Amino acid sequence: xxxxxxxxxxxxxxxxxxxxxxxxxxxxxxxxxxxxxxxxxxxxxxxxxxxxxxxxxxxxxxxxxxxxxxxxxxxxxxxxxxxxxxxxxxxxxxxxxxxxxxxxxxxxxxxxxxxxxxxxxxxxxxxxxxxxxxxxxxxxxxxxxxxxxxxxxxxxxxxxxxxxxxxxxxxxxxxxxxxxxxxxxxxxxxxxxxxxxxxxxxxxxxxxxxxxxxxxxxxxxxxxxxxxxxxxxxxxxxxxxxxxxxxxxxxxxxxxxxxxxxxxxxxxxxxxxxxxxxxxxxxxxxxxxxxxxxxxxxxxxxxxxxxxxxxxxxxxxxxxxxxxxxxxxxxxxxxxxxxxxxxxxxxxxxxxxxxxxxxxxxxxxxxxxxxxxxxxxxxxxxxxxxxxxxxxxxxxxxxxxxxxxxxxxxxxxxxxxxxxxxxxxxxxxxxxxxxxxxxxxxxxxxxxxxxxxxxxxxxxxxxxxxxxxxxxxxxxxxxxxxxxxxxxxxxxxxxxxxxxxxxxxxxxxxxxxxxxxxxxxxxxxxxxxxxxxxxxxxxxxxxxxxxxxxxxxxxxxxxxxxxxxxxxxxxxxxxxxxxxxxxxxxxxxxxxxxxxxxxxxxxxxxxxxxxxx
Numbered sequence: 208x209x210x211x212x213x214x215x216x217x218x219x220x221x222x223x224x225x226x227x228x229x230x231x232x233x234x235x236x237x238x239x240x241x242x243x244x245x246x247x248x249x250x251x252x253x254x255x256x257x258x259x260x261x262x263x264x265x266x267x268x269x270x271x272x273x274x275x276x277x278x279x280x281x282x283x284x285x286x287x288x289x290x291x292x293x294x295x296x297x298x299x300x301x302x303x304x305x306x307x308x309x310x311x312x313x314x315x316x317x318x319x320x321x322x323x324x325x326x327x328x329x330x331x332x333x334x335x336x337x338x339x340x341x342x343x344x345x346x347x348x349x350x351x352x353x354x355x356x357x358x359x360x361x362x363x364x365x366x367x368x369x370x371x372x373x374x375x376x377x378x379x380x381x382x383x384x385x386x387x388x389x390x391x392x393x394x395x396x397x398x399x400x401x402x403x404x405x406x407x408x409x410x411x412x413x414x415x416x417x418x419x420x421x422x423x424x425x426x427x428x429x430x431x432x433x434x435x436x437x438x439x440x441x442x443x444x445x446x447x448x449x450x451x452x453x454x455x456x457x458x459x460x461x462x463x464x465x466x467x468x469x470x471x472x473x474x475x476x477x478x479x480x481x482x483x484x485x486x487x488x489x490x491x492x493x494x495x496x497x498x499x500x501x502x503x504x505x506x507x508x509x510x511x512x513x514x515x516x517x518x519x520x521x522x523x524x525x526x527x528x529x530x531x532x533x534x535x536x537x538x539x540x541x542x543x544x545x546x547x548x549x550x551x552x553x554x555x556x557x558x559x560x561x562x563x564x565x566x567x568x569x570x571x572x573x574x575x576x577x578x579x580x581x582x583x584x585x586x587x588x589x590x591x592x593x594x595x596x597x598x599x600x601x602x603x604x605x606x607x608x609x610x611x612x613x614x615x616x617x618x619x620x621x622x623x624x625x626x627x628x629x630x631x632x633x634x635x636x637x638x639x640x641x642x643x644x645x646x647x648x649x650x651x652x653x654x655x656x657x658x659x660x661x662x663x664x665x666x667x668x669x670x671x672x673x674x675x676x677x678x679x680x681x682x683x684x685x686x687x688x689x690x691x692x693x694x695x696x697x698x699x700x701x702x703x704x705x706x707x708x709x710x711x712x713x714x715x716x717x718x719x720x721x722x723x724x725x726x727x728x729x730x731x732x733x734x735x736x737x738x739x740x741x742x743x744x745x746x747x748x749x750x751x752x753x754x755x756x757x758x759x760x761x762x763x764x765x766x767x768x769x770x771x772x773x774x775x776x777x778x779x780x781x782x783x784x785x786x787x788x789x790x791x792x793x794x795x796x797x798x799x800x801x802x803x804x805x806x807x808x809x810x811x812x813x814x815x816x817x818x819x820x
Contacts, residue, residue, distance in 0.1 A: 261294035283313030566593030627681025640766025718815025
């Protein structure tokens with residue numbers, strides 16, 4: 208495919224879909240890709256609307272307001288029919304540095320014959336078909352932005368100078384040219400010997416000091432040293448068979464999106480003219496050998512991919528630019544994977560070009576190059592959700608024995624100098640967690656604290672369960688939770704720790720709880736909260752001398768919580784000063800023990816921490 212992959216198609220109204228894509232932010236100049244900042248806000252790459260009008264914007268997830276990070280980036284109008292904007296195309300934030308690909312722009316122009324192209328002797332910028340690196344003096348969430356790359360800066364960057372830009376707020380941005388790819392390569396034709404094939408860097412991924420740049424027109428991936436800028440070709444993509452009578456028998460692969468997953472790269476192939484249905488693919492590429500192979504086929508005009516998880520079997524979200532480009536039809540987002548029946552998440556999308564997925568909240572953000580907007584899809588009901596930021600293993604709003612009424616108060620505070628938002632989700636005991644479980648949202652200004660005296664009731668629920676803290680903007684807040692009996696001022700309370708999922712017991716590890724010294728005087732309960740993969744546990748009880756007393760096993764589905772007396776869990780009473788060992792066969796879980804004195808004078812809690820031989 209010799210032209211930029213972004214062609215204008217007829218704009219349509221967002222149609223009824225499995226899930227609706229709602230407008231989230233507007234005012235963009237041909238947005239091509241989106242990514243998250245470190246704290247969950249949106250970076251939007253904009254190809255521009257004329258010479259050197261490329262732009263990077265930041266969208267606040269809370270206010271939905273757009274602000275310019277940098278303007279004046281290299282861009283141009285590629286002179287095909289119809290003319291298409293081309294400039295900033297792909298971005299990755301890695302180690303505090305923004306790496307940005309710049310597309311072909313107007314580096315070539317139409318040749319004298321249909322389907323031919325020739326070098327443009329006066330391109331808009333010497334930085335077309337390149338890779339730039341940028342670093343701001345303040346975190347992206349805090350920077351005022353409004354940096355401007357002046358026309359005179361382009362030549363200085365191309366000459367190898369590292370520029371430091373300033374804005375009116377006293378902030379700085381360092382910008383440098385990492386790699387300058389050829390604008391085109393010769394591709395002579397019998398009827399036009401000067402014909403060329405343009406370059407079109409369209410996406411970038413990072414792993415350590417290595418960057419991987421995908422070129423949608425050269426059909427290759429370059430491996431780039433982030434420091435020296437030296438680059439080599441990692442792999443090329445062969446042409447695809449054209450199953451239709453329209454166009455040539457084989458068509459370009461057009462690789463246009465690239466992501467790192469484990470020790471491999473995920474790459475979408477858009478496919479070239481006539482963009483036949485079912486020919487586009489997602490391919491995996493070995494980062495060492497460059498060997499590439501089909502992972503998912505049967506797609507149409509695939510333009511971006513996100514893996515929901517980092518395992519080779521994790522499902523994928525794929526954006527398809529159009530379900531029928533030649534007929535000007537809209538695109539869609541689908542959940543796909545090897546051996547998995549595709550599920551349409553949203554359809555009727557106007558020229559979607561990039562997606563970003565918040566696996567905690569289930570929100571999918573889509574950039575639309577034609578109308579210049581970003582939309583949001585609330586997809587928690589259809590996609591597997593990721594691990595929460597923090598878990599309160601047990602929370603309650605319920606009546607207890609002897610006239611007690613147990614409640615859980617929660618103080619939640621923002622430790623950052625920017626606003627954060629999220630929600631607390633209550634998972635009732637005894638059933639698998641669902642995307643529809645009740646929740647209460649929070650939005651906190653810098654250093655603001657909010658208090659719920661009964662956090663379970665605040666979600667609209669009651670009973671015993673566990674709670675997840677989900678962030679949508681910013682990192683996890685500071686938490687302080689207390690379980691207490693509000694029917695008696697003299698009853699002891701329990702401070703419930705917020706546990707990071709990284710501290711959970713995982714497959715191959717084990718955790719230990721110590722039983723009370725006097726089980727007749729202290730009631731001993733055990734709580735288990737599985738994480739998103741469920742859990743299979745082997746439980747072994749030992750007396751104080753280390754002699755095994757009994758063993759049992761259990762399994763729980765994902766995001767399942769249960770608390771029960773020790774006797775009911777293990778099939779017998781707790782030995783004094785004994786130990787109960789939880790060995791994880793598969794999955795992961797948080798396990799805790801709580802001992803409450805029968806005379807109401809005290810309560811203790813312990814969380815089993817992972818250990819391995």
